[in-house]
Amino acid sequence: MASKFKTAWNQIRRTPYQTLAALMIMFLTFFALSIFSLISVGSVRVLKYFEEAPQVIAFFEKGKDIPQEKITQIKNTLEQTDKLASFKYVSIHEAEAIYKEKNKDDPLLLELVNYKILPPSIEISSTNIESLSKLKDILASQEGVEDIAFYEDIVESLSSWVRNIRIFGLSLILYLLTQSLLVVVVVIGLKILSKKDEIETMELIGAPKAFISQPFVLEGIFYGAAGAFMAWSLSYIILLYSTPVLLSWLGDISLLPVPFWFMLLLLSAMIFMGMLVGFLGSVLAVRRFLKK
Numbered sequence: 001m002a003s004k005f006k007t008a009w010n011q012i013r014r015t016p017y018q019t020l021a022a023l024m025i026m027f028l029t030f031f032a033l034s035i036f037s038l039i040s041v042g043s044v045r046v047l048k049y050f051e052e053a054p055q056v057i058a059f060f061e062k063g064k065d066i067p068q069e070k071i072t073q074i075k076n077t078l079e080q081t082d083k084l085a086s087f088k089y090v091s092i093h094e095a096e097a098i099y100k101e102k103n104k105d106d107p108l109l110l111e112l113v114n115y116k117i118l119p120p121s122i123e124i125s126s127t128n129i130e131s132l133s134k135l136k137d138i139l140a141s142q143e144g145v146e147d148i149a150f151y152e153d154i155v156e157s158l159s160s161w162v163r164n165i166r167i168f169g170l171s172l173i174l175y176l177l178t179q180s181l182l183v184v185v186v187v188i189g190l191k192i193l194s195k196k197d198e199i200e201t202m203e204l205i206g207a208p209k210a211f212i213s214q215p216f217v218l219e220g221i222f223y224g225a226a227g228a229f230m231a232w233s234l235s236y237i238i239l240l241y242s243t244p245v246l247l248s249w250l251g252d253i254s255l256l257p258v259p260f261w262f263m264l265l266l267l268s269a270m271i272f273m274g275m276l277v278g279f280l281g282s283v284l285a286v287r288r289f290l291k292k
Helices: 002-014 015-053 066-081 092-102 108-111 129-140 153-195 197-204 209-250 260-289
Strands: 055-058 084-090 120-128 147-150
Touching: 002 015, 015 066, 015 153, 015 209, 055 129, 066 120, 066 129, 084 092, 084 153, 092 108, 129 147, 153 197, 153 209, 153 260, 209 260
Parallel strands: none
Antiparallel strands: 055 120, 055 147, 084 120
């Protein structure tokens, strides 16, 4: 087996331009796959964050807490729909604490606002987007509600973006994987044709086809694995350097830093897929060109 690896390595080393072409297309394919995977997982996490966050907030009269009996009555009314996912009452003192925490770096704003001018609120979310309007109408009809914040459009827009990202990303990856497969077929095919005389000699002395074809198959696997590893390395470096900027942009959304175990899982999946593409491409080339 060691001799086959040595033969494959010699073939790779002696044809640098063909090797570079195969590695470049593999790198491009798996770099796009890596970026798409990170964006896809991140967009799903962002969507989940907004789905779990309060989607409807009802504000009541400023400076006056709602009696506990009324809070219970409103909650029971909403629960009767079987669509209520979460319910939270924020008192005027809790609203003041939240306000102070968000504006702790601005003393002037802290002096201007206190609990007497802040409204109590009820924050709810639904089990699904479709039932959100119904819960909003029930909450808006309650006595004392002065304003309603409704975030259905945000969640729906994010859902649409996630669907479009998946469709575009999967289409692009499918195209690049097909292109990579064809490049491997062409590169390995050219190498087989360039060694036609040597292969014919080996066949005349009784060398089995498996012995002849294995170095070419190993070469294709190398292209896939090496291209996937280089693509993963660059995407991880870009992610690490961009993490501080993304953290400030994402705010309260707990998305970064990406766990190292996830990146290792992504690396394993990419190398496996790269080896599979390289294997399939080289096998197709061997079956096509060794018959000549």
